[in-house]
Amino acid sequence: MTSAAFDVLGIGNAIVDVISRADDSFLGTHALTKGSMMLIDEARAEALYAAMGSGIEVSGGSCGNTMAGVASFGGRGAYIGKVRNDQLGAVFGHDIKAIGVSFETALATTGPSTARCLILVTPDAQRTMSTYLGACTGLGPNDIDIARIGSAQVTYVEGYLWDAPEAKKAVLKAFDAAHAAGRQVSITLSDSFCVGRYRDEFRTLIRDKVDILFANEDEIKSLYQVDTFEKALEAARAENKICALTRSEKGSMIVKGSETHAVPAAPVAKVVDTTGAGDLYAAGFLFGYTHGKPLAECARLGGIAAAEVISHVGARPERALKDLV
Amino acid sequence: MTSAAFDVLGIGNAIVDVISRADDSFLGTHALTKGSMMLIDEARAEALYAAMGSGIEVSGGSCGNTMAGVASFGGRGAYIGKVRNDQLGAVFGHDIKAIGVSFETALATTGPSTARCLILVTPDAQRTMSTYLGACTGLGPNDIDIARIGSAQVTYVEGYLWDAPEAKKAVLKAFDAAHAAGRQVSITLSDSFCVGRYRDEFRTLIRDKVDILFANEDEIKSLYQVDTFEKALEAARAENKICALTRSEKGSMIVKGSETHAVPAAPVAKVVDTTGAGDLYAAGFLFGYTHGKPLAECARLGGIAAAEVISHVGARPERALKDLV
Numbered sequence: 001m002t003s004a005a006f007d008v009l010g011i012g013n014a015i016v017d018v019i020s021r022a023d024d025s026f027l028g029t030h031a032l033t034k035g036s037m038m039l040i041d042e043a044r045a046e047a048l049y050a051a052m053g054s055g056i057e058v059s060g061g062s063c064g065n066t067m068a069g070v071a072s073f074g075g076r077g078a079y080i081g082k083v084r085n086d087q088l089g090a091v092f093g094h095d096i097k098a099i100g101v102s103f104e105t106a107l108a109t110t111g112p113s114t115a116r117c118l119i120l121v122t123p124d125a126q127r128t129m130s131t132y133l134g135a136c137t138g139l140g141p142n143d144i145d146i147a148r149i150g151s152a153q154v155t156y157v158e159g160y161l162w163d164a165p166e167a168k169k170a171v172l173k174a175f176d177a178a179h180a181a182g183r184q185v186s187i188t189l190s191d192s193f194c195v196g197r198y199r200d201e202f203r204t205l206i207r208d209k210v211d212i213l214f215a216n217e218d219e220i221k222s223l224y225q226v227d228t229f230e231k232a233l234e235a236a237r238a239e240n241k242i243c244a245l246t247r248s249e250k251g252s253m254i255v256k257g258s259e260t261h262a263v264p265a266a267p268v269a270k271v272v273d274t275t276g277a278g279d280l281y282a283a284g285f286l287f288g289y290t291h292g293k294p295l296a297e298c299a300r301l302g303g304i305a306a307a308e309v310i311s312h313v314g315a316r317p318e319r320a321l322k323d324l325v
Numbered sequence: 326m327t328s329a330a331f332d333v334l335g336i337g338n339a340i341v342d343v344i345s346r347a348d349d350s351f352l353g354t355h356a357l358t359k360g361s362m363m364l365i366d367e368a369r370a371e372a373l374y375a376a377m378g379s380g381i382e383v384s385g386g387s388c389g390n391t392m393a394g395v396a397s398f399g400g401r402g403a404y405i406g407k408v409r410n411d412q413l414g415a416v417f418g419h420d421i422k423a424i425g426v427s428f429e430t431a432l433a434t435t436g437p438s439t440a441r442c443l444i445l446v447t448p449d450a451q452r453t454m455s456t457y458l459g460a461c462t463g464l465g466p467n468d469i470d471i472a473r474i475g476s477a478q479v480t481y482v483e484g485y486l487w488d489a490p491e492a493k494k495a496v497l498k499a500f501d502a503a504h505a506a507g508r509q510v511s512i513t514l515s516d517s518f519c520v521g522r523y524r525d526e527f528r529t530l531i532r533d534k535v536d537i538l539f540a541n542e543d544e545i546k547s548l549y550q551v552d553t554f555e556k557a558l559e560a561a562r563a564e565n566k567i568c569a570l571t572r573s574e575k576g577s578m579i580v581k582g583s584e585t586h587a588v589p590a591a592p593v594a595k596v597v598d599t600t601g602a603g604d605l606y607a608a609g610f611l612f613g614y615t616h617g618k619p620l621a622e623c624a625r626l627g628g629i630a631a632a633e634v635i636s637h638v639g640a641r642p643e644r645a646l647k648d649l650v
Contacts, residue, residue: 054393054420054641057382068379087412087438095379113412316379 004183006102007075007290009152011144011174012063013136013160013167014081014105015115016088019275019313020055022120027128034122037129037191039163045132048118057088058314059095060117062158062190065276065315069283069305071100072321075290078102078152080170082139088114089135099316105143108135119275121313127275133164140166141173149174150181153290154212156282159190162198175209186212188282189219196222212242212289214282220245244299246281251303254295263299266307276315280305284321301325329508331427332400332615334477336469336499337388338461338485338492339406339430340440341413344600344638345380347445352453359447362454362516364488370457373443382413383639384420385442387483387515390601390640394608394630396425397646400615403427403477405495407464413439414460424641430468433460444600446638452600458489465491466498474499475506478615479537481607484515487523500534511537513607514544521547537567537614539607545570569624571606576628579620588624591632601640605630609646626650 027034030048040048059068061081070077079096083089085107092114096103115134119127139161149155155178161167175185187202187210189195195202195215202223206213213236217229220243224235229247236243237255246252251264284301293301304324308317352359355373365373384393386406395402404421408414410432417439421428440459444452464486474480480503486492500510512527512535514520520527520540527548531538538561542554545568549560554572561568562580571577576589609626618626629649633642 049419052419052423054384054423055416056639057416059379091380091382094374094377098377098379314381 004151004153005076006078006152007154008067008070008286009078009080009149009155010063010067011080011155011157011161011171012061013115013131013133013158013164014064014083014092015061015117015131015136016092017058017060017117017119017315018049018055019058019119019121020052022053022122024122027120027122032120032128032130034128035126036193037131037160040130040132042112042132042134045116045118045130048130052118052120057091058316059092060315062160062188062279063156064092064096065279066156066283066286067096067101068099068316069280069321070287072317073284073287073301073305073325074322075287078148080105080143082108082135082143083114084108084111084135086113088116108138111135111138121273121275125271125274125310127273136167137164138166139164139170141170144170144173144177146177149177150183152178152183154184154186154286156186156286158188159194159198159202162194162201179209184211185209186214186286188214188278189223192218192222195219199223206239206241210241212244213239214244214246214278214285216246216248216278242295244281244285244302246278248277252281252299254299256295259295261296261299263296263303266303268307268311271310273313274310276309277306279315280309280317329476329478330401331403331477332479333392333395333611334403334405334474334480335388335392336405336480336482336486336496337386338440338456338458338483338489339389339408339417340386340442340456340461341417342383342385342442342444342640343374343380344383344444344446345378347378347447349447352445352447357445357453357455359453360451361518362456362485365455365457367437367457367459370441370443370455373455377443377445382416383641384417385640387485387513387604388481389417389421390604391481391608391611392421392426393424393641394605394646395612397642398609398612398626398630398650399647400612403473405430405468407433407460407468408439409433409436409460411438413441433463436460436463446598446600450596450599450635452598461492462489463491464489464495466494469495469498469502471502474502475508477503477508479509479511479611481511481611483513484519484523484527487519487526504534509536510534511539511611513539513603514548517543517547520544524548531564531566535566537569538564539569539571539603539610541571541573541603567620569606569610569627571603573602577606577624579624581620584620586621586624588621588628591628593632593636596635598638599635601634602631604640605634605642
């Protein structure tokens with residue numbers, strides 16, 4: 001196996017976030033479930049946007065945020081995701097390259113516009129997301145460069161990709177290419193509703209292909225359809241993979257066969273916006289992992305990154321994460 | 326004179342800000358003058374954007390920010406400005422309407438794209454702006470609805486409009502319409518370099534048409550080509566108009582003939598980003614003025630609004646200004 005050009009290569013839905021504040025009654029009026037991610041079509045996106053308050057636009061996408069975190073730690077990252085050749089696509093491409101992540105996926109020149117995620121932040125700092133996938137649905141196996149995948153220590157993907165059938169095929173191609181090159185692959189389950197949509201596929205995938213699994217408490221309980229975190233933890237342990245399970249202010253638990261590490265959360269003065277917490281946890285963990293750190297230290301780095309991102313509005317780090325460790 | 330539908334109607338360059346952090350050496354490398362606004366063409370905008378770090382996109386434009394401030398105080402505002410029917414134009418239009426400002430200017434359907442202002446915030450909280458005017462150059466007299474102008478107590482414009490020849494004609498049409506309806510008109514000088522470009526026109530305009538003038542220390546000294554603030558203040562006094570002169574942390578001075586009011590600045594815990602300070606001062610002042618407040622109280626409201634906006638990144642208020650007074 002040759003030395004790796006990249007620490008982490010991420011594949012995800014390339015999305016520009018539109019972040020606005022809202023109160024609980026707005027969520028009720030628009031039938032939004034607090035804390036969840038819901039897929040919406042373009043007409044619904046336009047109607048919801050028209051009803052929302054003024055916003056800020058900022059590059060996002062779960063995996064894009066993770067790659068921003070890896071780069072912020074000083075890691076070498078690459079990203080694969082699909083935007084259109086429109087203004088928001090230019091914003092996404094600029095931002096991910098500006099932070100030092102290699103991004104060479106061909107732009108869509110026809111079809112739906114660049115994806116947007118309408119994020120409503122309520123006074124309790126929770127975020128509720130409505131995503132119009134747009135150009136992301138055009139990501140497919142042709143966007144996967146086998147050599148590029150083979151040049152990354154870990155290929156990391158978001159479960160959300162299962163919402164676009166061609167993107168799922170791209171992931172499977174990438175996973176096979178990574179393993180053929182002697183590399184490792186990782187997935188985040190993304191969202192408990194996403195797990196509900198693709199539970200059986202995810203369980204098969206984890207058993208057969210995944211080396212490192214990320215999930216929060218709701219997601220892992222949904223995956224194994226159990227009612228306590230402890231049962232979910234034991235089911236995850238039985239996979240005999242590295243499973244990093246996050247529990248918000250309770251920190252995270254890492255299991256790998258008989259190994260168990262409980263790592264407390266990093267302190268946060270004030271939680272402002274929880275958007276990106278899981279994405280940045282994965283960033284810290286994978287940065288540590290690809291730099292040869294022990295699992296407990298990987299989890300600690302994940303916690304530091306998550307703490308930074310929830311202390312301000314927006315899902316990408318504002319401070320250089322390498323300065324925080 | 327009939328009662329006014331709007332307190333303030335603003336006319337300005339409708340711009341989406343792209344805000345990024347930069348250090349002083351970046352300004353040097355790219356020949357940017359700290360604290361100034363420079364006009365750039367599309368090619369330069371693309372080159373500078375490519376060199377900048379990742380950013381956030383947020384609706385801006387000097388007068389747009391002022392109108393956001395008026396609305397945040399609870400004032401009734403209208404805005405006239407030109408964007409294209411592109412994604413950033415949709416963002417601008419959404420944001421200004423979402424805060425309750427009436428915005429009905431026809432979108433450009435051909436020609437240059439929506440204007441962008443690349444704002445670099447240095448560690449000293451100063452902002453350096455490079456503006457691609459784009460669709461703003463399409464604003465002209467046809468965009469001025471005489472009846473709408475007549476329905477606002479004060480029509481307020483930014484000096485920056487002089488950079489687009491047709492926009493200047495639009496302003497002159499609006500000023501005449503306002504006076505014909507028995508209303509008042511106001512202008513901000515915008516920027517000392519802008520004053521340098523249009524000094525003679527501005528002096529004639531102020532003498533012949535303006536009722537309320539906004540300027541900071543550099544701008545008013547440049548207007549009258551004097552070397553001290555005291556000399557500039559006396560020259561402004563001789564106009565026999567309301568002149569609101571801002572001096573950053575020294576507060577503001579209001580002169581109107583023999584009347585003089587020196588009003589201290591509102592306290593700020595930490596200055597984060599000075600973008601929008603002058604815009605929000607004008608918002609507070611004009612809100613007070615159109616609600617019958619004495620001049621010193623207008624200046625105090627201006628100071629409160631300016632203090633809010635410089636305490637965070639971005640040029641529009643994050644907190645409801647009506648809650649701060």
